[in-house]
Amino acid sequence: MALEKKGVLWVDGEMVPFADATTHVLSHGLHYGSGVFEGIRSYRQKDGSAAVFRLREHAERLVASAKAYKIPLSHPVEALMEACRLVLRENGLGDAYIRPVSFAGLGSLGVGSRDCPTVTAVAAFPWGPYLGPEALEKGVRATISSWTRLHHSMFPTAAKGCGQYLNSMLATREAKEKGFEEAILLDRDGKVSEGAGENIFTVRGGALRTPGREDSILAGITRDSVLRIARDLGLPAVEGSLTRQDLYAADEVFFTGTAAEVTPVREIDGYSIGIGRRGPITERIQSVFFRAVRGEDPRYREWLTAV
Ligand SMILES: Cc1ncc(COP(=O)(O)O)c(C=O)c1O
Structure with missing residues (x-):
């Protein structure tokens, strides 16, 4: 935009x-x-x-x-x-x-x-939904990037350093040129790290899982908010490594980030994720998240600072 x-x-x-x-x-x-x-x-x-x-x-x-x-x-x-x-x-x-x-x-x-x-x-x-207006409801198509996520031994990956974003830029441009909306980067060991500008979650058997710091992620603030929301909903939610296969086999996959908010992933490289559209747990998380950001849920009031 x-x-x-x-x-x-x-x-x-x-x-x-x-x-x-x-x-x-x-x-x-x-x-x-x-x-x-x-x-x-x-x-x-x-x-x-x-x-x-x-x-x-x-x-x-x-x-x-x-x-x-x-x-x-x-x-x-x-x-x-x-x-x-x-x-x-x-x-x-x-x-x-x-x-x-x-x-x-x-x-x-x-x-x-x-x-x-x-x-x-x-x-x-003003800036609307990062991955497009329909993304929040319909979900996006993502691809595993040919670029490797920079490793925490090379950069302080928990920091949001400007130069680090060349890695994200390469992955995003490649994904868009191939007709996908977003890239998912693996780390140098082949484990899932994160999206080019988002963290990633899987849902399997009603439990959430997201890669941890050792997977070279930026520890997102939206990711942290979603972990808390999931636990408040009584859903098991853990930080831990994920393989590429875990993504394809998941019931649901979604991205989290300030720009992308909570965006479902409906397909990865031609693999339909779960039912091939936004799943029920992603929808529940989104619903609590969007109420929280608008001050409609007293449990999360402390997350808001009046302008
Ligand atoms: C590479 C990367 N990972 C994850 C995130 C998500 O972080 P947050 O939820 O704090 O915006 C972002 C966005 O800032 C990002 O650029």
């Missing part, structure tokens, strides 16, 4: 018009991917107000990602949270996607250089 070139962004404490939120072509982050980012959603609540879903966890992950890459951040968690809320308010947004990014700016071009000042910016804009 093309960006709407309007509104204001927060850049290191200042509100800046869209056209002026630019950076130099010799910024370190542009050359080496030396940055970290977040993807966060806010949702319109029943009373017309807006709230951000799990804002603190996202701000904490941004700080943790920066630490993993030794990118100094001058904004603590509270300030980052406030910046996200401010950008939503200033742009009059309710249902929105929020994109904080911190990167090594202009200083020098030595790969390991520490003398590039960090630039932190927060943007927000």
Whole structure:
């Protein structure tokens, strides 16, 4: 989806018009991917107000990602949270996607250089379901990528580092060129890791399973929310490795992520998953999740921060 070139962004404490939120072509982050980012959603609540879903966890992950890459951040968690809320308010947004990014700016071009000042910016804009408007109900067709998910011995895979996303970009482009909506990446041992921009779950015999940190995943905040929702529904839900065969043999498969929310997978490489459309457990999880994000379930109120 093309960006709407309007509104204001927060850049290191200042509100800046869209056209002026630019950076130099010799910024370190542009050359080496030396940055970290977040993807966060806010949702319109029943009373017309807006709230951000799990804002603190996202701000904490941004700080943790920066630490993993030794990118100094001058904004603590509270300030980052406030910046996200401010950008939503200033742009009059309710249902929105929020994109904080911190990167090594202009200083020098030595790969390991520490003398590039960090630039932190927060943007927000409307963004519908990541995998298309019909995906949430009908499910998507996915393919196992020919690209291997980068391994935790190569990158801090639990961090959301900008450069890491070249791996996701290759997998996504390949999947789309082959006519699929999303890619699933295996790790170097052939175990299932995650989608190009989502975590993955299987459902078998009423129990949920999702790969763990040792499978080189980004430990998603939506994944964590779904694990809690499943347990609250009385469904067994465990973290553990999955083989490719486990995906094909599952009753249901779904992706979780801030952008993709909870999206069913109906087919993988020509294998129909379960009944070949959204399964009943995925639907139950989705229903609780979407009530939670809109503030309609008191059990999950603590996940929402008012804008
Ligand atoms: C590679 C990858 N895995 C998993 C996720 C899901 O993470 P979250 O639920 O925190 O958005 C994302 C999205 O941020 C992602 O890019």
